[in-house]
Amino acid sequence: MNDISEYHRRLPYGERVLPEPLLGGPFFPFEGDLQVVPLAEPVIPEPPRAGEPGGNPCPTCSDPDGNAIWGDEQWVLKAGFEPNGLPMVAILVPREHYRLDNLPPVLTATLGPVIQRIAGAIREIPGVGRTHFSRWGDGSEHFHVWFLARPLGMMQLRGAMIAAWDDLLPRVPTAEFQANARTVASALSSVGGTPLGVAAAS
């Protein structure tokens, strides 16, 4: 099952596929003469992620309180790993080290409600139109869900390319980020849990 498939055998390794399907699209942030990087061969078995045997230590378990802005008995919300171009980029992690596939029922039961609460709390930040969230999981084994604040009216930032725009847009000043973190943590704490880190400082 975890091996080269028909899908893999069909692909043009070493070649550059054409960028045209994306060029001129309403959400694509680049124009002009672009070329796609050559398609790399698959690496199977895949190298270990952080937190897996043979991989780097789990960054979440190595620094449980690092960048935390809110937490309750089960979950921690972290933000501010680096300066961002969006009003808020955060990750939700369980306090204990689990993957999605072994997340115990006591956590899966609260995952939906906490996602709903965080999405609403991030929308409390002035100028935020919608909260995007996604789970990728390619970097670290410790289950985490990304949240990205999409500024109101910024229609080019709809969809998955918002992550690229986060790297491209001018950096949010530190004081503004901290105010946004306090807004999110305060909204979450009105239901449960506690503001942490920069969000707890008055």
Ligand SMILES: [Zn+2]
């Ligand atoms: Zn961990």
